Amino acid sequence: MNFISDEWIKALCQELNESESYAQAAKNWEGDFYFIVEPGGEIEEQGIFYIDLWHGKCRGARLIGDEKEEQPVFRMSATLSSWRKVIEKKLDPIQGLMTRQLKLKGNMAMIMRNVKAAQELVECCTHIETEFPE
């Protein structure tokens, strides 16, 4: 499945909704995200995923055409290379945030306090057979 596609983010949403571990870890989480793949290298235009995460469930997710379509609480952006490292568990998402390899707009402390939820989300990403642009 191609990484920057509507199919991919919907697959992640499904994985999250089927994960007991994620449901438990994120049971108190309230907040939607843009996950933004920055242009550069193989990527000509930015790719924007919208995902609505609420109390351990994914209420919806889609690939966004225009950044103005939603007003999410959090915006996390990175190069394709950094996203790939996270999805392949070569970069811990919290370490990525602290070193600004993943750039965040939104309350940093709120994310830091939900480390387990972030890790379970990444775990769900690893269940998707992902093809990255070469």
Add this chain to the structure above:
Amino acid sequence: MARFIIVHTPNLEITQDQLFESAHEILASLEPGVQWLNSWSAGEANKVFCEWEAPDAETIRRTLAKIEHIMSTDEIHSVVQVDPNLFR
């Protein structure tokens, strides 16, 4: 040189840029003989534990005063490393 464990509480309103820039500020202002060796974030408890090497606690306290508004310094403990291999 003595080894220290420092307990911090990050400001709940901290932004990523503030955190990143304060880390840079600290690294750029280390006095001779002082090293920031490692850090562990305990996000759920809103604590950060850091390991430093320095001549004394006062030197560390002076260095960290610059970021007190971003991350308070709650405790500084002088510690001695214990190698578990010594118990085998």
